[in-house]
Amino acid sequence: MRMFVAALGTETNTFAPLPVDRDAFERAFYAPPGTHPSTPTLTTAPVVAARARAARDGFTLIEGTAAWAEPAGLVARGAYESLRDEILDQLRAAMPVDIALFGMHGAMVADGYEDCEGDMLARARAIVGPKAILGCEHDLHCHLTPKRVAACDLIVLFKEFPHTDFLARAEDLVDLALRAARGEIAPRMGLFDCRRIGGGYMTSHPAGRAFVDRIAAMEGQDGVLSISIGHGFHAADVPEVGSKVLVIADGDQAKADALARRIGLDFIAMGRAGIPPHVKPDDVVATAKSHAGMPVVFADRWDNPGGGVPGDGAIMIETLLRHPDIPSAVGVLWDPIAVEFCRSAGAGGNLWLRIGGKSTPVSGRPVDAHVVVRAVTPDLVIPFEQSQVSMGAAAAVTIGELDIVLATKRTQTFSPEAFTQLGVDLSRKKIVVVKSSNHFHAAFSKIAAAIHHLDTGGPFPPDPTRVTYTRVRRPIAPLDPDPVV
Numbered sequence: 001m002r003m004f005v006a007a008l009g010t011e012t013n014t015f016a017p018l019p020v021d022r023d024a025f026e027r028a029f030y031a032p033p034g035t036h037p038s039t040p041t042l043t044t045a046p047v048v049a050a051r052a053r054a055a056r057d058g059f060t061l062i063e064g065t066a067a068w069a070e071p072a073g074l075v076a077r078g079a080y081e082s083l084r085d086e087i088l089d090q091l092r093a094a095m096p097v098d099i100a101l102f103g104m105h106g107a108m109v110a111d112g113y114e115d116c117e118g119d120m121l122a123r124a125r126a127i128v129g130p131k132a133i134l135g136c137e138h139d140l141h142c143h144l145t146p147k148r149v150a151a152c153d154l155i156v157l158f159k160e161f162p163h164t165d166f167l168a169r170a171e172d173l174v175d176l177a178l179r180a181a182r183g184e185i186a187p188r189m190g191l192f193d194c195r196r197i198g199g200g201y202m203t204s205h206p207a208g209r210a211f212v213d214r215i216a217a218m219e220g221q222d223g224v225l226s227i228s229i230g231h232g233f234h235a236a237d238v239p240e241v242g243s244k245v246l247v248i249a250d251g252d253q254a255k256a257d258a259l260a261r262r263i264g265l266d267f268i269a270m271g272r273a274g275i276p277p278h279v280k281p282d283d284v285v286a287t288a289k290s291h292a293g294m295p296v297v298f299a300d301r302w303d304n305p306g307g308g309v310p311g312d313g314a315i316m317i318e319t320l321l322r323h324p325d326i327p328s329a330v331g332v333l334w335d336p337i338a339v340e341f342c343r344s345a346g347a348g349g350n351l352w353l354r355i356g357g358k359s360t361p362v363s364g365r366p367v368d369a370h371v372v373v374r375a376v377t378p379d380l381v382i383p384f385e386q387s388q389v390s391m392g393a394a395a396a397v398t399i400g401e402l403d404i405v406l407a408t409k410r411t412q413t414f415s416p417e418a419f420t421q422l423g424v425d426l427s428r429k430k431i432v433v434v435k436s437s438n439h440f441h442a443a444f445s446k447i448a449a450a451i452h453h454l455d456t457g458g459p460f461p462p463d464p465t466r467v468t469y470t471r472v473r474r475p476i477a478p479l480d481p482d483p484v485v
């Protein structure tokens with residue numbers, strides 16, 4: 001048995017004016033064959049899962065390159081093509097293989113390629129031939145296109161949001177691929193298009209939790225091998241944007257199709273019940289005071305670097321400076337210039353600092369303030385489940401009762417270590433604002449008195465009905481009357 005595994009991913013916000021070149025991948029995560037660390041990352045987990053399984057089962061594993069760029073705007077054509085061809089050349093050199101697996105976020109858009117993963121998987125199929133098992137793992141915020149389903153035998157998505165199951169789903173993919181290659185199962189994939197943009201759930205919220213528990217319980221029963229809910233990624237103007245349901249059944253296409261449709265209709269019926277309400281900036285202080293304990297954590301959901309936007313919006317700093325009596329913390333803002341100034345001033349130094357609002361037209365206004373540098377570090381590394389994430393050189397600055405963490409790499413605020421490693425004691429803060437959509441939830445829920453999501457108004461874009469899409473297939477809800485009932 002010979003298995004090839006590689007990874008290529010990013011999440012492209014086609015509305016974000018942040019270009020992505022090859023260097024952006026190499027700076028964020030780039031591991032040539034055999035150099036992937038022993039810990040997985042969000043989209044390279046199949047490499048680590050396959051390694052562990054090969055060590056246990058004794059099959060031959062050939063590793064290709066694994067690469068990831070922090071979500072941003074359109075990927076340069078040359079960046080995508082060079083990474084794609086690097087990996088496909090490795091696959092060609094590894095032939096013959098029984099299995100080829102890829103870790104892919106699933107929402108990469110490059111100049112000239114609206115479906116990068118579909119393009120790459122179709123090319124991989126042409127290399128491995130019709131008999132080999134071809135599969136990939138996707139983030140649930142992916143564009144689950146028919147082209148990918150046609151190319152693959154197996155596609156497995158994360159079920160959890162926050163994505164705490166990226167390694168577990170990679171293990172599922174590896175296991176299903178081995179069983180299929182041995183002839184123990186015959187995967188048939190059924191795809192149902194919900195024809196809507198902006199749906200979804202959070203598994204940190206009761207309705208989403210119940211939905212995922214219910215579909216997970218169906219797996220392994222009655223010939224159902226795997227169920228995936230693709231939420232889509234609505235900050236992308238591509239034809240296949242929107243939510244989809246994918247069911248893999250053993251040897252039974254009709255069952256896969258019918259169950260995908262049934263679950264898809266349930267997903268549509270759930271509507272927004274799986275997503276918690278969002279607080280406006282002016283209501284943050286009153287909301288925090290309504291809870292006895294501390295800290296109360298607020299997620300600045302629409303200025304989250306994980307969604308492809310800069311992550312340097314200062315709206316909440318401006319808001320909290322109007323309440324200087326309330327101990328607060330905000331982080332992590334992407335601001336390489338401010339970090340450089342703070343590192344020059346050193347810990348204990350004080351200076352006038354322009355914070356945030358520098359990088360793009362969608363970043364909003366900066367805040368100018370006299371700050372004291374609490375701490376600096378050449379590399380702020382924080383955990384996210386099994387992975388370790390570098391935020392680059394970083395600094396914490398203090399303005400009275402407000403602490404702000406600034407970093408040089410655009411990365412979302414996954415865990416409290418983003419603050420505590422720079423000496424910010426969150427147990428003494430009433431309000432903590434994090435730049436994250438929901439991945440913060442798993443780690444912050446362990447220290448938070450309460451958690452809320454914030455709507456600071458952008459720049460993500462939050463509301464699909466206010467987005468000018470030109471490439472989307474129509475009709476699709478909520479742009480058109482519900483096309484699926």
Ligand SMILES: [Zn+2]
Nearest residue numbers: 139140141163
């Ligand atoms: Zn995601």
